[in-house]
Amino acid sequence: MNSSPIPNTAPFAEEEIEILNRVVGPASPTQRAWLAGFLAGMNTATTAPQPAVGAQPAEPLTILYATESGNSERLVSDMAKAARKMGLKPSIVDMADLDVATLASVRRLVVIAATWGEGDPPARAIRAYGELMGEGAPRLDGALFGVLALGDTAYTEFCAIGKALDARLEALGGKRVVDRVDCDLDFAEPAGRWIKTALKALAPVEEAGRGRVIAVDFGAKAASTADLGPVEAEITEFIDLNSSQSEKETIHLELGFDGAAPPYKPGDSLELYPENDAAYVDDLLKAAGLASDAALRAELTKGRDVTTLSLKTLESYAATTGHQHQEVKALLESGDARAWIAGRQLIDLLQFFPITLSADQLLQVTRPLALRAYSIASSRREVGEEAHLLISAVRYQSFGRARKGVASGHVADQLKKGQRLRVKLRPNRHFALPAPERDIIMVGPGTGIAPFRAFVQERRATGASGRSWLFFGDRHFTHDFLYQLEWQDALKDGSLTRMDVAFSRDTPEKLYVQHRIWNQRRDLVDWLDSGAYFYVCGDAKAMAKDVRTALVRAYADVKALSVEAAEQAVNNLDREHRYLQDTY
């Protein structure tokens, strides 16, 4: 229906009209009915407004989420909107802030949880997740619940966290009113369906006859107005920052936009629409025994994930190819499948168990090609309507085949200055700069340095008074010191207070950022005691964990604490949102 029912002629200021429209526009008939009654009542009543006749309080619904890169969070705010319309009073809780004890009183609970690392919870959810899984967790007898899991079939621990929570809530006495759905990277549509079913199952039963009246939650803030749609960008600069004698290739991309850059903040990422390697797609078509028609090739190159080989791929391959591939079934049943797919790609499957596929069958065994996120390495305050990215080319050899990352390989091998590409802003309000007077500690080895370049640019431009300390590491000082000259300047002009570096391959015994953190533990704990924010960006597999462990050991040593107490100290940083992480 009409989204702005209040006419400009209404006796309100423009912004007031705008606000009213934002409320009344999407309101359901019942909500409008209530408003009408409520406002009418207001004129007569001299005392505080009473709920209109026959009103009954809306059913509260707790929507809990565990997110790292924001997908779950976005789903949660959609769900809250829908919930209100269905007569529920949603309250959104980030697991990072969850006080587990409060769950005892919850009657209606939905959880949307992502899985990270190798089947781990998102970093910010680790603490609450642990408590929920441990003895201390409260009983949830009778509480209605449902779980939506976000994940990526490319990982063997697919949706592990969602699965675990689902089982745990039941074990704690909760009543599952909607079955869990495990979403792959293309989660939008299945997640949408799940939200509908879940809300139906959770909404209070209509009492026949009475039009129910629902409290409108004015507290719920409007969704971010930032335009998150894809935009065209032109590559205005393309530099491989590693020396020509380096084993690595890290590309610094500068993107220009027709008009304004996406309204990004330091800490946000840009998602890139990748393209598969043409030669790889040809091999794939050959392996599938398919004549390469332009349309199919285009679809495979731009639209489908034709490299990932997951258990799911194996299953659907076995299914689509039916009886023809007993071996694949056998492999799946043998339980060796996990080991077999490691280091392999779809092409290997087709070449190892060859059969001629139809175009449809080939499409069926693939999933949509997912966007790739890259931390923005610049601040608009310094670079204007540009965005800079830092992309490390993924290249490796396995099973006698030279392989490369879809997106990073495409950027490194195919793109040049002057070419265009599509990107999409991916905000991350959980990895933002604090108040200008606060100190910041940034740990960003490898491409983890990217957002911190944005941080330092921003703080230089705004003349922030807080101190800043950067930890960087890579392989060789001489060949892999990313943005070295810029850091030297930043140290000179004061926008960077301190920098410690660790290069792992210059010495017999490898040296990493966590070792430098340990060396500097006294000053580090001192900074944190005086309120500094601690940021970690980069590799999720090892680095992020090692850095956290190093910090715990630092606290234990400097403050003479037990390991448990030191862990508490670091957990407190989480609680105060001063331990912020953006890892991948």
Place this chain on the structure above:
Amino acid sequence: MTKELSRNERIKEASAYLRGTLAEGLREEITGGIIEDDAQLVKFHGMYLQDDRDLRAERVRKKMEKAFSFMIRLRVPGGVCTPGQFINLDHIVRTYGNGTMRLTTRQTFQLHGIIKSNLKATMREIDAALLTTLAACGDVNRNVLCNPNPYQSRAHAASLALARALSDHLLPRTPAYREIWLDGERIAGGEEEVVEPIYGKTYLPRKFKIVIAVPPSNDVDVYAHDLGFIAILDNQHEIDGYNVTVGGGMAMTHGEPETYPRMADVMGYCRADQAIAVAEAVVTVQRDWGDRVNRKHARLKYTIEDRGLDAFRAEVEQRSGVKLAAAKPFTFTSTGDRYGWTESDNGCAHLTLFIENGRVKDVPGGVQWLTGLRRIAEVHDGDFRLTANQNLIIANVPKDKRKSIEALVAEHGLTTGASALRRNAMACVALPTCGLALAESERYLPDLVTALEERLAAHGLAEAEIVIRMTGCPNGCSRPYVAEIGLVGKGPGLYNLYLGAAFDGSRLSKLYAADLDHGAIIANLDPIFAAYKSERRDGEHFGDYVIRADFIAATVNGADFHKDTGARR
């Protein structure tokens, strides 16, 4: 009016005996370099700040500073070290260096490509190997050279002993070296006490080089150094004294005729037991008389030119209390090395290896110098001797060990000689590490030699012993002005050709043609080779021939090095 002292003089003065701010600079993690003044001081500690010039062009665009690293030069008097020490150095270059060692024209090792963060660890390993880098460079007495010829073992023992004694006697005494690289702590004791009895606060005006030659070999190019001792043997082959030479040097600067190479003068004769007193006097006179205003005029060779040999001798005699006698007769036959096996009067055998341009490295699919020499060091218990021609001698091999060493030589493709021109060739380091190089040298000479040998063979001169040396700039690090064919870098791909030096290193060459590229070098030499083949008298060396045949005028001494240059025929 007194002219202003050179910048380096002020740096030395302010350095508190070579400390400067080196300790602080080493802690600066974000740059691989050190500040300019410290870069001058660090030389006295045996290091040079360099950068990989092959990478210069790309670095700024890649937002990186120059590819800085340090070259570390050891001080090994007489070039003699133990196999164990060689093994330590092998470990260092594999762990911290660029995987190669460089044997120098002054009988020592250079280790390239050590980054700042690894300097201290490297220096500690060097110290643990009982080796040092102190005073390998800088305005002090450098490594003392000594003819390594093992076949005159008694004379060698005596001259080596003198080389070591001179080296120790003239070593800087400042504690800065241990302090900065090894102990960390600043050793107490103030400026007031005499830290440097011989040098004083500002050391010498310029580098200072001493050599000892044992005739008939002039492999150390005795006339090319500030101070030289030519051993005079008695009939039992024992050394009873030395002719003392002063004022030699190679360096000049293109387009500055007031700079020139110079052959040392023979100043007189002293007894063996007087050598150290004489050396100290020569050093202190140069300390006080040398030019501290203009570094391009600060070497002893210019002091001698300016003050005259007689005045200089008188002052040295006065300070040393040694009355120099008239020089004794001697004869030099060559400046080259004797390759292959030689036997000595002490019944041991010695193997001289030919290491092209002194670069010790493992060539993928080729000669394995680094590994081969380490394997030899593991079984050898004599000594390793570096020659002034960038080669190495496996010395004092007992008869029964010969076979096993020969086997290792063969297994790793090591060379005990080369074709005539190649075994008489030397190139300086130049690009990519040398900051002063104007042209390639070490990376280019081997190809040029191949091309020239092809011409020589065409004229039937394949076996002619002709000394050829190349440098990447006029500083003369491979002593090109005493080579029969000298090629001195002028600019990228361009060289000046010098001819007419004596085979025994006793006469300087002269500029024959300038700015020659590869083709022009060959085109200029080819007709001279042809004429040499047809006109030479027997035993006549190429350097003497080109003068007699009037291709080039003879250079009598440094002062006329730049006179009547150019082709005459």
